[in-house]
Amino acid sequence: MKKLLIILAGVFLCGQAYSAPAWYQGKLTRVWSMGSAFVVTMDSVALSDCKYKYAYFHRSVLGEQYYAELYALMLSAYATGGKAGVVIDKQGVDQECRVSSADIRP
Incomplete structure (x- = not known):
């Protein structure tokens, strides 16, 4: 029983550490072009735990078009x-x- 609880706790904690991509939304407060990338900031707390509170759009990841x-x-x-x-x-x-x-939201 003790082993089962340890395994379940480990699965739960690992599942929280490796989150899947998710939707976040807010009003844009900045769009900044940086050459091969651009970033946006939002008025919501959605990006509060991101580096510099930016959402990064990388050309090399997304493709040119x-x-x-x-x-x-x-x-x-x-x-x-x-x-x-x-x-x-x-x-x-x-x-x-x-x-x-x-995407753009109403």
């Missing part, structure tokens, strides 16, 4: 004052919250 589409989408959301949703994995490299997908 998708990167350009997401950049245009985020600029549109920022210019209109709309909300954006981003899919990020908060267990990324160096605590960077790298975006794999995004």
Whole structure:
């Protein structure tokens, strides 16, 4: 019984440490181009545990075409004052919250 409890506790704790990518949303407060990447910040606490509180869009990860589409989408959301949703994995490299997908929300 004791072994079973230890195994279950280990599975639970490991499951929490390795979270899956998830949607986060908020009103964009900044869009910043950095050459081969751009970042966005949001007015919500969604990115509070990310490095510098940024959502990172990397050209090398997203591909040239998708990167350009997401950049245009985020600029549109920022210019209109709309909300954006981003899919990020908060267990990324160096605590960077790298975006794999995004959309504009009403």
